[in-house]
Amino acid sequence: MSKKRTFEYIRHTVTMPEKINIPKHFKGLNDLEVTESREQFGSNTQTQKPKYHWWIALLELFKEPMLLLLISVAIIYFILDQNSEAWFMLIAVIAVSGISFYQDNRSRKALEALEALNEPLTTVLRNGAIKQIPTSEIVVKDLVIVEEGNLINADGEILHSNDFSVNESSLTGEAYSVFKSEKTEDRKIFSGTLVASGLAVFKVTEIGTETVLGKLGASLINIREEATPLQEQIERFVKKMAYIGIAVFILVWAVYFWKTRDILHSLLKGLTLAMSILPEEIPVAFTTFMALGSWRLMQEGIIVKKTRTVETLGSATVICTDKTGTLTENKMSLQAVYALANNKLTQEGDWNDSEIQKVITMAMWASEPVPFDPMEKTLHQVYEKITQSDDRTSFQMFHEYPLDGKPPMMTHLFQNNHGERIIAAKGAPEALLASSTLNEAQRQQVLLVSDELAAQGFRLLGVGFSDFKGMDFPKTQQEFTFHFVGLIAFYDPPKENISHVIRQFYDAGIKVKVVTGDNNITTRAIAKKAGIPEADAFINGADLMQLNESELITTIHNTTLLTRMFPEAKLTIVNALKKDHQVVAMVGDGVNDGPALKASHIGIAMGKKGTEIAKSAADIILIDDDLSKMITAVAAGRRIYANIKKAVQYIVSIHIPIILTVSLPLFLGWQYPDIFTPVHVIFLELVMGPMCSIVYENEPIEKNSMQLPPRAMGTTFLSFKEMSISILQGLAITIGILFMYQYSAHLYENEQITRTMVFTTLVFANSILSLTNRSFLYSIFTTLKYKNNMIYTLNVITLSMLALILYLPPVASFFKVVPLSVSQLGYCIVTSGISVLWIELLKWRRRKRILK
Template identity: 35%
Template sequence: MNNSIPQEEFVGLSDAEAAARLASDGYNELPSSSRRNLFILAFGVVREPMFLLLVACGAVYLVLGDLYEALMLLGFVFFVMALTLYQERKTEHALEVLKDLSSPRASVIRDRAQRRIAGREVVKGDLLVVGEGDRVPADAQLLSALNLMVDESLLTGESVPVRKSDEESAAVDVRPGGDDLPFLWSGTLVVQGQGIARVTAIGNGTELGKIGKVIKGVAQEETRLEKETGRWVQNLAIVGISLCIVVILFYSFTHRGEWLEGVLAGITLAMATLPEELPVVLTIFLAMGAWRISKKQVLTRRMPAIETLGSATVLCVDKTGTLTMNRMTVDALIAGEKRIDITSSEEQEMPEDFHELVEFSILASQLDPFDPMEKAIRLIGDRYLKESEHLHGDWNLVHEYPLSRELLSLSRVWKSEGREKYIIAAKGAPEAVMDLCHLDALTIQQLSLRINELADTGLRVLGVARAYFVHSELPEKQHDFVFEFLGLIGLADPVRPTVPAAIAECYAAGIRVVMITGDYPGTATTIARQIGLKEPEMVLTGSELEGMAETELQERIGSVNIFARVVPEQKLRLVKALQMHGEIVAMTGDGVNDAPALKAANIGIAMGGRGSDVARESASMVLLDDDFSSIVEAIRLGRRIFDNIRKAIAYIFAIHVPIAGMLLLPVLFQWPLLFLPAHIAFLELIIDPACSIVFEGEQEERDVMTRTPRRADEPLFSRSMIAAGVMQGVVVLGVVMGIFWFFHNRGAGIAEVRTLTFTTLMIANLCLILTNRSWSTTIRASLFFPNSALIPVIAGAMLFLGIVLYVPFFVTLFRFSAIRFTDLLLCLAAGFGSVLWFELLKLTGVFRSGRYSRQ
């Protein structure tokens, strides 16, 4: 006979009432972050000063009637714009794939009839019908329940399902968590039984919605990379615009009647001086980093977070679903005086003494279980009893006695063909099962020691019993059977196999790991020992945290690594306390209860597989495969990115000095103007992809995961880095000016001088890329380091240089002239010689600080 809840007595709302409430209260959904459309993304690209200057130059050329120059400059604008838009849209689309394609369905009673509707159409007052496997669509109060158990780990962090009761209680705690509450919460999962409940809150009014309000109140600060880059862009932009104005005025004054040429000269100098590569290259650099890490199943929602993760000093980890698998496994069995520990080895055999224990634990479970504990029990049976007589697929289920508040055990009554007697299997809390068996005090005392033995190792303990019944009429209560106690089953939520090694690597990298969980201290301590967490005995509970002053918390926060029985508001408080302690905090989590802390952390890392939409929306990064070890790879990549960004910035400073110098000096000394906007645009077309692609593809240094995180106040634009970059640029400027003077004094025409000077600058540009790959290893040695982008970029740049030097159309467009092979060799020698001093300086070890060392 099947147990079910009679629905005839429930009427529910009418369609008209439901429509009216839907119109007044709105849909049952949480607002999500809006997706930026193509026009918003494009506007963010075109408002960059570099693009505006290129458009201005194009407009001037149109006024002068030079259509080819104008089209070339505008083509450069659209090329970089298209690249940026493609990467932005690719990242946003990847996030959209994570979200559900439609809202979950809900079963409701309306006009006495049960029907399925979209979860977003559930309204207050609706009668929900929930059963095993259903996701609860709204907060509701139970009217009727039968053996109902719900997984509330999204809200509480606890992996063990809780019992539900339809009994009213004036003193009931209305917060999620705990057994025998008559409430269901939106987003939780029914793992056993069935129930009917009246909806009390939808959308923002649910517990999910309340957490969402907390998330909105958490301001998300700019990363240090964004702030520092913004300051330098602003300051250098002021310098560039000022020089632009000075050049326009000076040129117009010294060359009367040529004000348009003065505007072109000024804008060209601004193009050479403005640090447009910093925002553009950093955007592409981090976007490519996001794409690269996405190949390892990590989605980056805020690209600067990758760099910030590399400087993280504390990693706050949620236990359930992050450190553990969020599924139960049988770890130990106790029958009589004997114990067996279950291992993953297939060769392990189960002694006969334990067969009946497993047999009756299966009989006390669902045939096709959904509950994690029953799934684990079924798995053990399939593994060890499959070919034995202890599995009974042909038995018939006759009756089920569900869990109740008075008796925390359930019994299932079976009957087999050809037998008159009933077979009863019971399982539940060990105390309840011992009570069913009417054990004597001494036996209970001995069993209690074994129960504590299992519980102390963090296991969830179940008792199992059996009974036989020969009468035709089954009794009303489980206590009326004569049960025999069979033994104990210890279940655990296993640690992810990759976690211990990942934790060890974090420690090697100088990163402190902190566990923040809603689970019990004993369980948290056990997990901490298994993963190798430092100081596993030092635990601070949520109740202790609640009454703790901020000063005391600041004293304890530096030494305690385990925080147990923590509620969402306290997770947020802990993250902020760590930040006040001077830490750069990375926070992982998958539940809705983690969302406020994920958003408040410097880097929030959500689980994409088991994680909630709210957690993913709040996080900076999403682990698509929920593999904790991917965090270590992200940290490695973050440190690599910071190193490589510094190399790229040094190169940017180095190449801009000679470009700006070769534009400014001819204006001031009234020499012939060599470089026009087309030349700068061509150089930028090489510089931007070259420095972003080559330096982004550079491999990490060998000490990247053995050095401590960089200081919180360590600048990206350090004085030594800027000084080295500028010095490289000054030397290159001197060499290029030398080529200019040599050929100018030899009587070469302006077109030939321009060609040779530009060629020398292009060769020096490529040499600057090579030398800045490493500040501790020479170009010759670094050529053996893998970088798949290096050869294509160098070859492409040389090909483009050959085209503009030898294809007549481009020779005319760039106002070049033919050059002799011997002069070309001189340009090659001068370009390489411009960085030779820096290569010799590397050999002295002056740059061997460990930051760029390959040793």
């Protein structure tokens, strides 16, 4: 999905209400009134951190240790009257600042794009028309329309409602929903609360920081978000390196001063080494990888609400997915109807029987008057075709019981001007049967037909009506006595690509659990068509809740189909898997999925059919409701994590020879202790920074990544084995560099030639290392085929700059180097190649072991 299309999704393709029954005299504000209100009361934005300014960002850069070191070196050079070196250091300050500013800007823009996509939309009345606007554009006196599943985004007073209840637990801690209307004493509703049922139109009274939530948010805005395990590991690593750098700086400064009694040159030597030790590229790389990873996913149609989620994606071990609309197409066609009155079962569109038509008609009355669910839309469409007289305009719904119960059902009450009443219910057949007047023989007959239809993969609903009189309605719909009239069966076929998607999950070591409110027979039929293995084992929600902790974990691991699940059961499944150290991805789209989505490591909501509360609770939104996008997301998570490791291993490996080349000649008393100056070190730093944070971020996923098991969440970022390989690489390059040092020093007995050959060898080794470390499994000949033009571009630039340093006299003089002959260049290339390419032997042995 292109970036443009992604933004169009947010702004235009969010499902608009087809029809909302509200009083006709409600017109809302006109454009002029909106402008006046915004000028008087401001915008609907919560307290935010200070606005971004580029000059503040630049000033922040000067808190970075590397820039402070460069400035210190420049000052010393000016004092020593070495002005060309001083100006070079100042140019280096600009270059390093520019690279950091560029990376920060890329990351910030990616995050701003994500924030814009994550802004919720609100339905309002303006100029007499219903429209959806970004929440930040709500103004005081707006008329806002909210329905079941919506988050309320401003404080206000109810003007009109229909069976409206709101969950205010986010403000009060009270878990139960509160019924409110324009007729109740308490007509106030508040931003941040959730519509539990019905519909309301309210007039906005407070927005932004003036809302109750806004006043609470002001005190929370500066609370720092907890660091992720990966962030903590990287921070610890960088701090350790910084402490080592300080210690070595003091040691080198002391030793050099003791030998020379020259304080300024001693400081230069110490600062040179400090620059070579400080791994300032790593934190920048981490931020860049996460932000740009989220941005890339956004372009694929996957909105990541927090960049920290990217870190978790590659670790997912279990995905709990619902059935309807995720495994299936969410296209509910009416396939069969069973009428109990004449014991007739009709399939494939033959709805001419009068009793069959009664079942369809009652099911339509049990649906929402303005349907948004695919099944209810279908029922209204079929009703239009079979009815002789459309009574929908004659009857008004005056009371309803929303979908609830275990298993669930829903009941709607209608009445016309003559006082005639319809009380219709539909839901899980077991739910209707439990409240029905049927005898045992009739129940068994219904269950027999139900099992027969469910085995074909149909989704079943029982239908009934009540002849309850009076207005003292029972507290719950289950207390009605219903006359069971029949069954309706819908078929929602599996998505075409779903079996391939499921196979990819299992290939990646991710187990799939189907968590659904449907019955086990229907779920089993769909699961088998979707290619889900072990689709015979199931457990229902009520039975699951009776298990103790050990039984629960064992049962969940051994069971693929988790049917007749209700919110508490879904949450129990997620928490049990988390306790068993699984990394859980939870797919949900309904209001009742909110707790499980929030509790899971990776909450996944659907962009089209997902409710607002599901999207709010989730970490990821799949714009096209396509589960295959989760394969893309998991692959991205694994790619990013692997590339961060490669970048850090590259930095560790190349820093070691720089550190040792600067320090060992001094400590060992070799004839050229100043072989590298700050000028040489900063040139290498300018090469390494972009290689780490720009080039490796752009590396493609390795071809075996999605065939490997997920990494454990608690694993160390760089294991002892991985760190050992990096250290060995660094030591091998150091050996090559020091060999070249001794070889050229003895052969030519000239400091400039020695410096030139050592410096050239290290630059060549850096380029070869950047290519070799693209994979620690596949050979360099394989990775050269990977599509990443940046790595070749940067290496060409690096080698071109080396050529200028060696063969352009003014530059060579500045770097204190001399031109090399072809044979001398050959020695440098061969030495650097041997010191780096030995790792290919280890890769070969590893391939033989792993890729058998």
